[in-house]
Amino acid sequence: MLEQYDLHNLMVLDIETVPQYSSHDQVPEHFQKLWDRKTQSQRKEETAENFYERAGIWAEFGKIICISVGIFTNGKRTGLRVKSFASHDEKELLESFSAMLASQPSNLILCAHNGKEFDFPYICRRMLINGMRMPVQLEIAGKKPWEINHLDTMELWKFGDYKNYTSLSLLTAIFNIPTPKDDIDGSQVGNVYWNENDLPRICTYCQKDVVATAQLLRRYRGEELITDDCITIVS
Numbered sequence: 001m002l003e004q005y006d007l008h009n010l011m012v013l014d015i016e017t018v019p020q021y022s023s024h025d026q027v028p029e030h031f032q033k034l035w036d037r038k039t040q041s042q043r044k045e046e047t048a049e050n051f052y053e054r055a056g057i058w059a060e061f062g063k064i065i066c067i068s069v070g071i072f073t074n075g076k077r078t079g080l081r082v083k084s085f086a087s088h089d090e091k092e093l094l095e096s097f098s099a100m101l102a103s104q105p106s107n108l109i110l111c112a113h114n115g116k117e118f119d120f121p122y123i124c125r126r127m128l129i130n131g132m133r134m135p136v137q138l139e140i141a142g143k144k145p146w147e148i149n150h151l152d153t154m155e156l157w158k159f160g161d162y163k164n165y166t167s168l169s170l171l172t173a174i175f176n177i178p179t180p181k182d183d184i185d186g187s188q189v190g191n192v193y194w195n196e197n198d199l200p201r202i203c204t205y206c207q208k209d210v211v212a213t214a215q216l217l218r219r220y221r222g223e224e225l226i227t228d229d230c231i232t233i234v235s
Helices: 029-038 048-057 090-102 115-129 153-158 168-174 186-194 199-220
Strands: 010-019 062-073 079-086 109-112 150-152 231-234
Touching (some): 010 048, 010 115, 010 186, 010 199, 029 048, 062 090, 062 115, 062 199, 079 090, 079 199, 090 115, 109 115, 150 153, 153 168, 168 199
Parallel strands (some): 010 109, 109 150
């Protein structure tokens, strides 16, 4: 499976997002009303104020604070090189990420877990909101499906069926991919960011998801996992 892809022309990525404001009462009044309407069906009995901690899921009400990427490297054994773009200033982060993509081949393949549903469109929406042009690797308008170089490890696992969301944690478990026990999960990122101001901790969490996704790709291809000594985190 996936033998037709050259891993050295592929970039694995993951993003971490948070609500744009630390709490609901900090949100401008007209956006509070729009938030209330947007989430009415999802909230059920929960108030818009309490539900705001999940605002990072929506690109209209959240922002990106970290993008981690991984590229496969050549050598006696395949390696992985991981780098993060992180900032409190989202536009600065996105500009650095975009500049990096500009230095890569236009046919570079981007891969993420649930990337087609979340990571890729979220990045594109936030770039537009910040008044930026999208890198060619993210531009899908006017392209035929087979011209879009995006891979999604969750979509690949579906094999054409309509299963619900399958987490990266579950797939790493069933494929026996070792992962360190994280001290946070995705639902805690907003709290760690706004209340603990610990962006480096979030970057570490994001980088681990990139490594896990890259290892999952190796398993899909029937290949050996990348050993820890061949994984490099670029500061």
